[in-house]
Amino acid sequence: MHINVVCPHCLKVSSVKKKETYTTEHCKECGGSLLESKPLNANLAILDYFIHTSDLPVIVDFWAPWCGPCLTMAPHFEAAAMAMPLQAQFLKINNDNAQIQNPTIIIVNIPAVLVFKDGKEIDRFTGARSSKQIIKWVEKYL
Ligand SMILES: [Zn+2]
Known part of the structure; x- marks a missing residue:
């Protein structure tokens, strides 16, 4: 089975074997890892773009x-991301800019970590967590 993932370097889609x-x-596009x-x-x-392109959470x-x-x-958050290559795709968004751009994703308290799967938000948590706790939480949605 192949899955589509977004390259973190050039943002093009690559199909990789699961x-x-x-x-x-x-x-396949830029050769980056x-x-x-x-x-x-x-x-x-x-x-x-990631939500609608990547097959990963x-x-x-x-x-x-x-x-x-x-x-x-x-x-x-960075350690959790590094520990899970090609299992999930991790992004960071500065919420100060995000709330001005678009109010469709309502963020009340930060840090807020959201998981999107199949084009929609399926869960979130707020408040700081350890890398171990973040990994455990993400694993529920793989
Ligand atoms: Zn690339």
């Missing part, structure tokens, strides 16, 4: 630079 674990996997799964700094347009962290718990969680 496996339990990966040792190497490259984008699809295993570099550091959270991508995105905006709502990029989020929308899309995990997005809404944060802001003035938010202490957001900064506390940032390295944990």
Whole structure:
């Protein structure tokens, strides 16, 4: 079985064979590694594109630079993303910009981490969590 994933380097779609674990996997378009799964700094347009393009769950962290718990969680969110290449796709969105651009995704408290699958939000949590807790939460939706 093949799945469509979005390349974090060029944002083109690559079709990859679904496996339990990966040792190497490259984008057919730019040659960049699809295993570099550091959270991508995105905006709502990029989020929308990922949601409708990737076959993987899309995990997005809404944060802001003035938010202490957001900064506390940032390295944990990054560690979770790095631990799960080609299992889920991780994005970060600065919520200060997002709320001005588009009010369709209502974020009350941050950090807020949302999971999208099959084109829609299926769950979220708010407040800082550890990388272990984030991984455990994401695994429910794989
Ligand atoms: Zn690429």
